[in-house]
Amino acid sequence: MSWARAVVRATCPESAGAVRLVLEVDGWSGHVAGQHVDLRLTAEDGYTAWRSYSIASAPQQPLVSLVVQGVDGGEVSPYLISDVQEGDVLELRGPIGGHFVWRAALGGPVQLIAGGSGVVPFLSMLEHHRLAGSDAEVRLLYALRNPQDVLGTGVLGQVGPRVQVTYAYSRSAPPGWQGPTGRLDAGVLAEHVCGPAAAPQTFVCGPTGFVEAVAGALVQLGHVPTSIKTERYGDAA
Ligand SMILES: Cc1cc2nc3c(=O)[nH]c(=O)nc-3n(C[C@H](O)[C@H](O)[C@H](O)COP(=O)(O)OP(=O)(O)OC[C@H]3O[C@@H](n4cnc5c(N)ncnc54)[C@H](O)[C@@H]3O)c2cc1C
Numbered sequence: 001m002s003w004a005r006a007v008v009r010a011t012c013p014e015s016a017g018a019v020r021l022v023l024e025v026d027g028w029s030g031h032v033a034g035q036h037v038d039l040r041l042t043a044e045d046g047y048t049a050w051r052s053y054s055i056a057s058a059p060q061q062p063l064v065s066l067v068v069q070g071v072d073g074g075e076v077s078p079y080l081i082s083d084v085q086e087g088d089v090l091e092l093r094g095p096i097g098g099h100f101v102w103r104a105a106l107g108g109p110v111q112l113i114a115g116g117s118g119v120v121p122f123l124s125m126l127e128h129h130r131l132a133g134s135d136a137e138v139r140l141l142y143a144l145r146n147p148q149d150v151l152g153t154g155v156l157g158q159v160g161p162r163v164q165v166t167y168a169y170s171r172s173a174p175p176g177w178q179g180p181t182g183r184l185d186a187g188v189l190a191e192h193v194c195g196p197a198a199a200p201q202t203f204v205c206g207p208t209g210f211v212e213a214v215a216g217a218l219v220q221l222g223h224v225p226t227s228i229k230t231e232r233y234g235d236a237a
Pocket residue numbers: 036051052053054055067068069070071072073074075076077078117120121207231232233234235236237
């Protein structure tokens with residue numbers, strides 16, 4: 001797969017520590033919700049670094065959006081957040097991945113479980129669901145540290161009646177919060193995700209440790225391992 005030229009058409013803050021990059025990619029062939037791309041940066045001295053980023057925009061949208069959450073001390077993400085500007089040219093290859101995907105034609109029920117920036121591919125799936133007028137039942141359980149860390153408020157604020165979004169806060173919750181708090185253990189999952197009897201297509205995405213803990217707990221609860229699709233973003237070394 002070759003690298004294509006991607007012109008940055010807009011950059012918008014998604015939270016205090018994350019930015020949305022809207023890209024116009026030469027020869028873009030379209031994508032399926034859930035896929036990702038590789039983004040490559042080249043310094044003036046020729047040094048290059050590339051990282052993977054899930055596609056946040058829906059397949060129906062002409063421009064490709066990525067949402068990058070800053071990782072402290074990281075090589076690439078702080079640059080994408082602070083230095084990249086409208087008009088800059090990046091290199092991109094993709095779309096990549098054929099397993100962690102959802103199309104409206106697949107129907108539901110669908111259970112999405114995100115940790116932090118792991119919500120990004122689900123923003124694409126939810127926007128695809130809305131634009132396709134899908135009546136598939138979709139639930140999103142979104143684990144994050146603090147309310148101000150939410151990514152994708154635009155998409156999450158527009159979901160239709162067939163979509164249910166539940167937040168779980170691990171560090172601080174809004175005043176009077178009655179919903180889940182702390183880590184997503186088997187107890188929280190049993191209460192807030194579709195049970196195995198509903199046979200949902202389940203997608204889990206986020207830091208590696210989060211994905212492994214959640215997938216393990218789902219299997220403990222009786223979900224069939226082959227019904228659970230996972231995407232691991234990496235973790236602190
Ligand atoms: C398929 C795929 C899709 C991804 N999609 C997204 C996305 O949509 N949005 C997004 O923000 N990121 C996404 N990531 C993570 C992204 O590729 C980078 O790993 C991330 O931006 C950090 O890169 P960096 O160069 O800043 O940090 P690095 O210099 O690579 O790492 C710095 C330190 O941070 C740790 N670290 C690296 N990544 C993470 C992480 N995700 N969580 C916690 N610690 C980490 C490293 O182990 C190291 O200790 C995705 C990863 C994969 C594999």
